[in-house]
Amino acid sequence: MTENSSQDLQGKNFFRYPKIWLSLLRNCFLRQSEFKLDFVGRLLVELVWIGTQIVFYKSTFQFVSHLGSWSEADIWFFVATLILVDSLNMIFFHDNINRFGQVIKLGLLDFYLLYPLSLRFLCLLRFVNVVSIVNIFCGIGVMIYALNLLPTPLSVFQILTWFLYTGLGALMIGLLASCICAVAFWTTQSTNLVWFFYELYRLAHRPENLYAPWLRRILLSAFPAAFFISIPVQLTLKKLDTPFWFIAPFLVLGALLLISKILWTNGVKRYEGALS
């Protein structure tokens, strides 16, 4: 079943997945809007988080004109990208990663295996965090503000660079998250692993070259969080212009794809089913 499903994702049936995802989105919207005040509260959570980022940098720039090599306009461009990338992570992956340990522990994966769908699609995209869609609008708002502050408008090449590398960054978060989830096939309990992942992910919320050199090296290698937001922004703003930095995100993505595939293939083989 899993093998078929994996071919399913690569074959012509791939195009039915967006339609399925939209059904899941509708289903999640109905579930989440059941408790009205809680829905508003969740919106508030998102706005408080975005507000915290904005207030932090706004307060900082009253004392300095630059943070390292980052001007105020650069930082706002970074913050806008951060909000947008994070909202993609929240909408698509966050709720699923948090639930995955339970899916394994309670044997719900047995049912997932029976569906004529890709297992990874179901495990990583089944639950949609509808409220986080509002973050996209906030991110666009901050982006407009940042673009107005930039000394020169972005060229078409820069805009394409931003879309390409930011997309790769968001994809890397999903792949790393899928690797973390796959570890649950061995450990059963994944709550703390997910917590650990999100703590490391938080390091991506600052430009990597603001950190101490040893931490920067880790963020560019062992846990490539710098490639989520910081590197795409620097490539767009031409702060990095050697060919290596344009190729590196593809290499990291390739490595993550490979690791994720190996972990999932072996993990599913190892899964014995809680109900069997």
Place this chain on the structure above:
Amino acid sequence: MANLIHAIQNPSPYFKAIRNSFIADIEYRSSYYLLIFASFVTVFMELAVFDHIFSKQESAGDLHHSQALSFIVLGLLLRNGVTLWSNISDWIEQIRDGSFRKFLLQPLHMPSYFFANAIGPKITTWTLSLVTFAICKIFFSSQFSMMLPLHKIPMFLMLVTFAYFLTWQLYLTVIYVAFWVEEASALSTAFNLGMGIFTGTLIPLSWFPPWFREIISYTPFPLIGSFPLQFAISEIPTQLFYTQFLSLLSWILLVLFINAFLKQSAFKRFEAFGG
């Protein structure tokens, strides 16, 4: 009221609740390391920015370069020390699934029982906070500047205790709100996230624009975070100290009064199911 008197006369179930929730919390040892790790991630994230600010000037707002690290570490520990994450959702869940009825059937004083359950897991957090503080003190001793001589420590601990009590009362308000709306966990999450900004433990309040400080001064948040923090890292004028201390006590009394009123209406409204 009868339950409160009973609780004072017979505190043993509450001590057992502290013990049990503490034991349940220490079951997952890997959480300890993660909590310390999470604390250091926050320290590094803040240091990354603070270092750049203070590389060009000696002070920013009312924060001096030498106080920056103490501010970051103590601010973080205060935030971790007073916020509750999991307990609130559990209690709100109990209201929804009806198991909350035990407080109506048993002679238990619900706020005290909630407090006891909240203290258990916090014992671990407070211990780990001390470990984090000690590690920072050892490794960054040259950058650590505090105005906390031995004779000020009891007062500092008292301020933190009052701050914790006030925060716990505010969480209790959220729980009572859940009797009307059934699900209010997101409100407590928003409250926890907002704590960093509003209490002045993530960014010094003096860095905010005057209008924001004006609004914040009408809320209890600066008294929960900024007040104990400023007491620890700088010298607060005596008169200002007493004014803030009295404000803290007044807020506690006010929220206690509001909660007593809310509790009465909330319990009347409760419709347990399940037989």
